[in-house]
Amino acid sequence: MLELRxxxxxxxxxxxEAIRDLVTEANFDCSGTGFSLQAxxxxxxxxxxxxxxxxxxxxxxxxxxxxxxxxxxxxxxxLRCAGNEDIITIKADDGxxxxxxxxxxxxxxxxxxxxxxxxxxxxxHLGIPDSEYQAIVRMPSAExxxxxxxxxxxxDTVVISVTKEGVKFSTSGDxxxxxxxxxxxxxxxxxxxxxxxxxxxxxxLTFALRYMNSFTKASTLSDQVTISLSSELPVVVEYKIAExxxxxxxxxxxxxxxxxxxx
Amino acid sequence: MLELRxxxxxxxxxxxEAIRDLVTEANFDCSGTGFSLQAxxxxxxxxxxxxxxxxxxxxxxxxxxxxxxxxxxxxxxxLRCAGNEDIITIKADDGxxxxxxxxxxxxxxxxxxxxxxxxxxxxxHLGIPDSEYQAIVRMPSAExxxxxxxxxxxxDTVVISVTKEGVKFSTSGDxxxxxxxxxxxxxxxxxxxxxxxxxxxxxxLTFALRYMNSFTKASTLSDQVTISLSSELPVVVEYKIAExxxxxxxxxxxxxxxxxxxx
Amino acid sequence: MLELRxxxxxxxxxxxEAIRDLVTEANFDCSGTGFSLQAxxxxxxxxxxxxxxxxxxxxxxxxxxxxxxxxxxxxxxxLRCAGNEDIITIKADDGxxxxxxxxxxxxxxxxxxxxxxxxxxxxxHLGIPDSEYQAIVRMPSAExxxxxxxxxxxxDTVVISVTKEGVKFSTSGDxxxxxxxxxxxxxxxxxxxxxxxxxxxxxxLTFALRYMNSFTKASTLSDQVTISLSSELPVVVEYKIAExxxxxxxxxxxxxxxxxxxx
Numbered sequence: 025m026l027e028l029r030x031x032x033x034x035x036x037x038x039x040x041e042a043i044r045d046l047v048t049e050a051n052f053d054c055s056g057t058g059f060s061l062q063a064x065x066x067x068x069x070x071x072x073x074x075x076x077x078x079x080x081x082x083x084x085x086x087x088x089x090x091x092x093x094x095x096x097x098x099x100x101x102x103l104r105c106a107g108n109e110d111i112i113t114i115k116a117d118d119g120x121x122x123x124x125x126x127x128x129x130x131x132x133x134x135x136x137x138x139x140x141x142x143x144x145x146x147x148x149h150l151g152i153p154d155s156e157y158q159a160i161v162r163m164p165s166a167e168x169x170x171x172x173x174x175x176x177x178x179x180d181t182v183v184i185s186v187t188k189e190g191v192k193f194s195t196s197g198d199x200x201x202x203x204x205x206x207x208x209x210x211x212x213x214x215x216x217x218x219x220x221x222x223x224x225x226x227x228x229l230t231f232a233l234r235y236m237n238s239f240t241k242a243s244t245l246s247d248q249v250t251i252s253l254s255s256e257l258p259v260v261v262e263y264k265i266a267e268x269x270x271x272x273x274x275x276x277x278x279x280x281x282x283x284x285x286x287x
Numbered sequence: 288m289l290e291l292r293x294x295x296x297x298x299x300x301x302x303x304e305a306i307r308d309l310v311t312e313a314n315f316d317c318s319g320t321g322f323s324l325q326a327x328x329x330x331x332x333x334x335x336x337x338x339x340x341x342x343x344x345x346x347x348x349x350x351x352x353x354x355x356x357x358x359x360x361x362x363x364x365x366l367r368c369a370g371n372e373d374i375i376t377i378k379a380d381d382g383x384x385x386x387x388x389x390x391x392x393x394x395x396x397x398x399x400x401x402x403x404x405x406x407x408x409x410x411x412h413l414g415i416p417d418s419e420y421q422a423i424v425r426m427p428s429a430e431x432x433x434x435x436x437x438x439x440x441x442x443d444t445v446v447i448s449v450t451k452e453g454v455k456f457s458t459s460g461d462x463x464x465x466x467x468x469x470x471x472x473x474x475x476x477x478x479x480x481x482x483x484x485x486x487x488x489x490x491x492l493t494f495a496l497r498y499m500n501s502f503t504k505a506s507t508l509s510d511q512v513t514i515s516l517s518s519e520l521p522v523v524v525e526y527k528i529a530e531x532x533x534x535x536x537x538x539x540x541x542x543x544x545x546x547x548x549x550x
Numbered sequence: 551m552l553e554l555r556x557x558x559x560x561x562x563x564x565x566x567e568a569i570r571d572l573v574t575e576a577n578f579d580c581s582g583t584g585f586s587l588q589a590x591x592x593x594x595x596x597x598x599x600x601x602x603x604x605x606x607x608x609x610x611x612x613x614x615x616x617x618x619x620x621x622x623x624x625x626x627x628x629l630r631c632a633g634n635e636d637i638i639t640i641k642a643d644d645g646x647x648x649x650x651x652x653x654x655x656x657x658x659x660x661x662x663x664x665x666x667x668x669x670x671x672x673x674x675h676l677g678i679p680d681s682e683y684q685a686i687v688r689m690p691s692a693e694x695x696x697x698x699x700x701x702x703x704x705x706d707t708v709v710i711s712v713t714k715e716g717v718k719f720s721t722s723g724d725x726x727x728x729x730x731x732x733x734x735x736x737x738x739x740x741x742x743x744x745x746x747x748x749x750x751x752x753x754x755l756t757f758a759l760r761y762m763n764s765f766t767k768a769s770t771l772s773d774q775v776t777i778s779l780s781s782e783l784p785v786v787v788e789y790k791i792a793e794x795x796x797x798x799x800x801x802x803x804x805x806x807x808x809x810x811x812x813x
Contacts, residue, residue, distance in 0.1 A: 134468070139463045178627065
């Protein structure tokens, strides 16, 4: 039996909205340690990994490991029916082909049960090794979202270049070109507005803006985003989920101009 | 001659927006006692009844009974031109084929006259007898609107079941099923948030969500909605209009699964 | 070389949004006195004239007169990437076929360069003589915008009639007719809400609402609009740009009913 009670239910709503643009069907994996998901997007170019640790739930009961295949659009339809202040409980019986989302209003005067059919989804779990990165940029998530959106009106790809002084985002297209430079900036009084660069060596990599824009849907989950870059590795775009875990997006850099993404 | 002056003109704008989704053409009836309307929706399934009592107007002159056929979409186009703080006066000369809506800004520095052509509309006035209901639910109108909208993302019909403890709204569809229970809740300090159930006997009835969603457009008129249920009668969904009257919507329950509505 | 630094960069964003509905390609003219534009709309019915005086810029360098042909939709795409608090600098090298827009965030921690290709646009500069007008109406720009929008839901043209008492806007269409009268109103404590009429003789002229609605996109630039009317002249709809200049729109009145506009 599975019963996960999350007082801050709006977190789960935000998680789903963050993922849903990229992935439409996925297995959620429950174990004693937490509630997680790993999935490729439909074109098998980007990978998303979610972790919500058991400790972050008010009540967490998972008698045995369980993998639940869900249609994320249907799940989103149900979660949108939860109020932003509601407590959400995820429930499933062993061997059942349904999952139940229970929403309780803060005053307990409204209780909703939404039961959703599960589905069988083939998936293989990729082991993602811990890696060293040439450069790690931490910056306001709203700023990163704005930059990706702005550059999309000019071009299709973004070149992210990191030096000691700052990080530069560049694009070009039919109507012209654009460069946006964010300088390192450790504002002491407002840590959520800081831009901090940890650099081993300068790095410059090209990515499809379409995916970056999808990743930034997770900006509602965290004030800050961390972008980890190395020439030989997929970029990691990470949004921490306070006291619970993270959403991480992985995307391989484009190699040479106009060449297709390699897995 | 007809001249009805309504200081809180925004009321009339809200009334029209509440009805317009259901009815596109209707006769407004003026008499010495008030300004009223009764109309079936285009598929002859739901009935709407509006009453604005004469006492609610700042000035109310109606020399003889008058029935004015109006296209509600055109009327809405005109009323949308009134500011939310404007005083609205409805004027018609005896025998005229037009009606005039006059909008006065609070400071009287802007005066608008909108003249609309009337139309001939066949209609029969149904006598609606006062009835006893098995259960009457009074609840926040915003809550009822939210529930109808939420359930619409799962199914097409709603089963409303009333017991002493509360009222349950249920639906099911391809992707799963949902139950929302609102408990009786007489919050003393905020009467507009109360959920109050007056029950003679338990009742459970099924309705088309499409119509319920239309009815909830009237939520702007009142903080509370009253739902009166009996197995042999159409449900009445009523929104009071402060100190002036009401909008009431009538809808026959669905009898057995998948069967069409009976008049 | 050209370098124009505008501290209140949002002004340039608003100017562009004000013009873009009417004109898609235009030459911006730079001289020692200011940054200006004059263009006809694509159907050659309306004329727009913009002036931003050199004194209004924090830094203004224009070594020699320059005319830069720009696609306003592309320019708008780039300017939308500037934050509302950003400082905008327009740069061009002599003989270059590109222009650069630089956006600096208030804290100087984000610097963006957007480079846009210029284009060759044929245009002739019309000399617009100063004229005497029969009536000049100054009124809140938001009010004028609202009136044009409201009347558009009834008819296609507006008759503007000025008398000593006020200004009347009238239209009619299939569903009826409308008259909106704004009275002269010199509110002393809130000059931006004043309606002031300077009249030599009464005047009544008819205009296409479609163009008037386009002109009102400039309402974000100024609290007040000035409408100058004479039977023999195009109307001038002017929005002042604080301490910098203006946007003026010119439109010939419609002569007799249903007749086409004459140049």
